[in-house]
Amino acid sequence: MKHYLLDGEWVYREENYRRAFELVDGYIDAFMDGLRSGRSVKAEEIDVKRVLLLGMGGSGIVCDIAAEILSSRGIAAQVSKEYTAPLGEWDLIIAISYSGNTSETLNSLLRFLDQDSRLVAVTSDGRLARLGEKFGFKVVRVRGGIPPRYAFPDMLGAILGYLENLDLELARINLDEIREFQEGLKRDKGVDENPAKEAAIRISKSHPIIYVYREVRLPGYRLKCELNENAKLLCHYAEIPEALHNDIEAIPRDGLIIVPRSFREPYEISKTIEALSRLLGESRVLELRARSKSYFEEIIELFMLSDYISLYTSVLRGVNPLILHRIERLKDINAAYHEIKRRLDEKLG
Numbered sequence: 001m002k003h004y005l006l007d008g009e010w011v012y013r014e015e016n017y018r019r020a021f022e023l024v025d026g027y028i029d030a031f032m033d034g035l036r037s038g039r040s041v042k043a044e045e046i047d048v049k050r051v052l053l054l055g056m057g058g059s060g061i062v063c064d065i066a067a068e069i070l071s072s073r074g075i076a077a078q079v080s081k082e083y084t085a086p087l088g089e090w091d092l093i094i095a096i097s098y099s100g101n102t103s104e105t106l107n108s109l110l111r112f113l114d115q116d117s118r119l120v121a122v123t124s125d126g127r128l129a130r131l132g133e134k135f136g137f138k139v140v141r142v143r144g145g146i147p148p149r150y151a152f153p154d155m156l157g158a159i160l161g162y163l164e165n166l167d168l169e170l171a172r173i174n175l176d177e178i179r180e181f182q183e184g185l186k187r188d189k190g191v192d193e194n195p196a197k198e199a200a201i202r203i204s205k206s207h208p209i210i211y212v213y214r215e216v217r218l219p220g221y222r223l224k225c226e227l228n229e230n231a232k233l234l235c236h237y238a239e240i241p242e243a244l245h246n247d248i249e250a251i252p253r254d255g256l257i258i259v260p261r262s263f264r265e266p267y268e269i270s271k272t273i274e275a276l277s278r279l280l281g282e283s284r285v286l287e288l289r290a291r292s293k294s295y296f297e298e299i300i301e302l303f304m305l306s307d308y309i310s311l312y313t314s315v316l317r318g319v320n321p322l323i324l325h326r327i328e329r330l331k332d333i334n335a336a337y338h339e340i341k342r343r344l345d346e347k348l349g
């Protein structure tokens with residue numbers, strides 16, 4: 001059966017929805033463009049054992065994925081989402097800020113400006129790009145003019161492409177597999193056969209509660225952030241099994257547990273989710289699955305699924321998935337932000 005909104009072509013003719021879906025439909029090409037940009041920036045020859053990654057929000061999650069991949073290759077990687085970077089010795093410092101103007105990221109970077117050979121930035125522009133020009137560190141540019149969170153594939157490709165030049169080939173990707181998965185999430189696939197539309201319908205009628213475990217922490221977090229920013233929907237996010245020792249007592253009547261699942265899921269976690277589903281009733285648990293059975297493809301597919309779910313939820317809630325009402329305004333009225341910008345502008349001359 002068709003859904004009156006999600007399966008209605010007219011909905012997607014509205015400019016904001018059309019543009020948002022177009023951006024998410026372009027995921028793979030954007031990733032490939034990013035990869036090419038990253039590869040085109042020659043890296044210094046350094047032996048990389050310890051990496052620090054700086055980034056917030058939609059840029060920060062790119063740091064999270066890169067760190068997870070680096071760690072899986074035996075490289076110690078730490079992500080910082082603070083105003084000041086943690087103390088430590090780093091072989092490589094990666095700053096990612098789509099706008100190039102995020103104060104936490106730039107302020108953290110300040111202390112490393114004299115270590116230009118160890119620094120690399122990913123950005124579309126802003127003060128970060130100008131700092132790169134002035135202090136001589138590498139800058140990988142991604143396309144400008146879109147909201148940062150939609151540039152996730154561009155930025156991920158950019159940093160992975162750059163790391164290849166350091167002999168760190170981190171992602172061998174089967175794009176055909178991902179492409180096929182994506183086809184099943186697009187607007188022309190009806191509710192009956194489209195897991196993203198089905199999930200959005202359930203989410204929009206409930207109080208969403210995202211439960212993650214280690215292997216799916218990042219896609220689960222992406223879903224939380226995308227529901228917040230695109231669908232303007234507050235949702236709860238917690239880690240299991242810990243949450244099952246406290247959080248579970250407070251699940252509201254209309255709570256819908258959303259659990260991304262992974263082929264890498266440990267046996268104990270599978271059994272725990274099964275038990276949770278028995279306890280609450282299957283109708284109160286929504287499982288999100290990718291199709292691929294390899295690490296990188298699965299992560300990307302779960303990210304895509306999360307992004308589409310958030311867009312369909314924005315349609316159901318009648319909100320604009322491109323516009324943010326508070327994030328930029330808060331930056332504008334935050335004295336700390338202005339102070340950091342002033343210090344940066346002094347440095348930039």
Ligand code: F6R
Pocket residue numbers: 056057058059060096097098099100101102105147148149150229327
């Ligand atoms: C906006 C968004 C935000 C930004 C964050 C940091 O689309 O997703 O979470 O990513 O405010 O800004 P940038 O990415 O420009 O450093």
